[in-house]
Amino acid sequence: MHKVTFIPGDGTGPDVAWAMRRCVDATGVQIEWEEQHAGLDVMEEKGTPLPPEVLESVRRNKVAIKGPITTPVGKGFRSVNVALRKELDLYACLRPCKYYPGVRSHYPDVDLVIVRENTEDLYAGIEFQEGTDECLKAIETIEGLSGARIKRDSGVSIKPISISGSERIVRWAFEYALANGRRKVTAVHKANIMKHSDGPFLATARRVAEEYAGKVEFEDRIVDNMCMQLVQKPELYDVLVLPNLYGDILSDLACGLVGGLGVAPGANMGDGIAVFEATHGSAPKYKGLNKVNPTATILSGVLMLRHLGEQEAASRLEKAVSEVIAQGQHVTYDLKAQRDDPTAVGTSEMADAIIGAL
Ligand code: NAD
Numbered sequence: 001m002h003k004v005t006f007i008p009g010d011g012t013g014p015d016v017a018w019a020m021r022r023c024v025d026a027t028g029v030q031i032e033w034e035e036q037h038a039g040l041d042v043m044e045e046k047g048t049p050l051p052p053e054v055l056e057s058v059r060r061n062k063v064a065i066k067g068p069i070t071t072p073v074g075k076g077f078r079s080v081n082v083a084l085r086k087e088l089d090l091y092a093c094l095r096p097c098k099y100y101p102g103v104r105s106h107y108p109d110v111d112l113v114i115v116r117e118n119t120e121d122l123y124a125g126i127e128f129q130e131g132t133d134e135c136l137k138a139i140e141t142i143e144g145l146s147g148a149r150i151k152r153d154s155g156v157s158i159k160p161i162s163i164s165g166s167e168r169i170v171r172w173a174f175e176y177a178l179a180n181g182r183r184k185v186t187a188v189h190k191a192n193i194m195k196h197s198d199g200p201f202l203a204t205a206r207r208v209a210e211e212y213a214g215k216v217e218f219e220d221r222i223v224d225n226m227c228m229q230l231v232q233k234p235e236l237y238d239v240l241v242l243p244n245l246y247g248d249i250l251s252d253l254a255c256g257l258v259g260g261l262g263v264a265p266g267a268n269m270g271d272g273i274a275v276f277e278a279t280h281g282s283a284p285k286y287k288g289l290n291k292v293n294p295t296a297t298i299l300s301g302v303l304m305l306r307h308l309g310e311q312e313a314a315s316r317l318e319k320a321v322s323e324v325i326a327q328g329q330h331v332t333y334d335l336k337a338q339r340d341d342p343t344a345v346g347t348s349e350m351a352d353a354i355i356g357a358l
Contacts, residue, residue: 063307065304068280093267117242160197190224266279
C-alpha cells in the first residue's frame with residue numbers, strides 16, 4: 001500500500017485531479033490517498049492558500065500529486081506552486097514531452113525530456129523595483145563593484161546560479177537518463193554572454209558528464225540555437241538540462257511540439273520527495289464545466305506510478321491513454337480537429353474511456 005498526498009487544487013484542478021485519481025485506482029495499485037486542500041478557496045476559509053498541514057502531509061508521505069492552483073495577478077498571495085517547490089526544496093522539474101498518435105502536431109517523432117532547475121536563476125525572486133531607494137542603492141553598489149553604468153530609471157533582477165545547484169540538477173538529469181534508458185543529455189545555456197552564471201553551469205555540467213562517459217552521451221547547446229534546433233529537428237534530442245528561466249521557456253516550446261498543454265505531464269522533485277502535476281494551469285474560465293483535457297494530469301499519474309516502482313501499472317495506464325487518444329472518439333474538445341466539435345466529451349467521460357481501455 002502506497003500513501004500519497006492528493007491535492008485537487010482550484011479552478012479546473014479538481015476536475016482533472018479526480019479524473020487522474022480514478023484512472024490510477026483502476027490500475028489496481030493500492031494507494032491510500034491523503035486528501036489535502038490548497039489554493040483560492042482555502043485562502044477564503046483559512047486565511048492562507050497553503051495551510052501547514054498540506055506541507056506536513058507531503059513531507060510525511062514523500063509523494064504528492066496535485067491539480068493546478070491559481071495565482072491571482074498583481075494582488076493576493078504568493079504562488080502556492082512556487083511556495084511548495086521552495087519549502088520542500090523540489091529542485092528538479094521534470095517535463096517529458098512525447099508525441100502520442102492522434103494528437104494534432106507537426107512533429108510525430110518527438111520524445112524529449114526537459115529537466116529544469118527549479119530554485120535559482122532569475123526566478124530566485126531577488127528583485128529591486130525601479131525608483132525605490134533599495135533599487136538606487138543596489139545600482140550604486142553594482143556600479144561601484146563592476147565599473148558598469150546602469151540607467152537610474154532601471155529595475156533590477158539578479159540572476160544567481162551556484163556550482164552546487166548546477167551540480168545537483170545535472171547529476172539528476174544523468175541519473176534520470178540512466179534509470180530510463182535514455183542515450184544523451186544536452187546542457188542548454190548562454191555561457192558565451194553570461195560568463196559568471198551560465199558559465200559555471202556549463203563548466204559544472206561538463207565535469208559531471210565525465211563521470212557518465214561511456215554510459216550517457218553529453219553535448220551542450222546555446223539556448224537561442226537550441227530553440228531553432230528544436231523547431232527544425234527535435235528528433236535529434238533526448239534529455240535537456242537547463243537553468244530555471246530557459247527551462248521554463250523551452251519546456252513550453254517542447255510541450256507545443258507535441259500538441260500543447262492538454263497532454264504535458266510533469267513533476268517537481270527533490271531528494272526523496274516528489275510532487276507530480278500537469279504543466280498547465282487552472283484554466284479558471286472552464287471551472288466547474290467538466291470540459292478540459294485530463295490527459296496531462298493522468299500522465300502525471302503515470303510518472304507517479306513509475307516513481308512508486310509500479311512499472312507495469314504505469315505502462316498499462318499510459319497505453320490506455322494512448323489508445324483513447326489514437327481512437328479520437330472519447331476525447332475532450334482540444335483533441336478534436338474542430339474545437340467546437342459536438343462529439344467532444346467532458347473531462348470525466350474521457351477518464352471513463354481510459355478506464356474502459358485499461
Ligand atoms: P492555463 O494553463 O491555466 O490555461 C491557458 C489556456 O490553455 C486555457 O485557457 C485553455 O484554453 C488551455 N488549457 C490549459 N489546460 C488545459 C487542459 N487541461 N485542457 C484543455 N485546454 C487547456 O494558463 P493561465 O491561464 O496562464 O493560468 C491560469 C492560472 O493557473 C493562473 O493563476 C496561473 O498562475 C495558474 N498556473 C498554475 C500552475 C500550477 O498549478 N502548477 C501552472 C501554471 C499556471
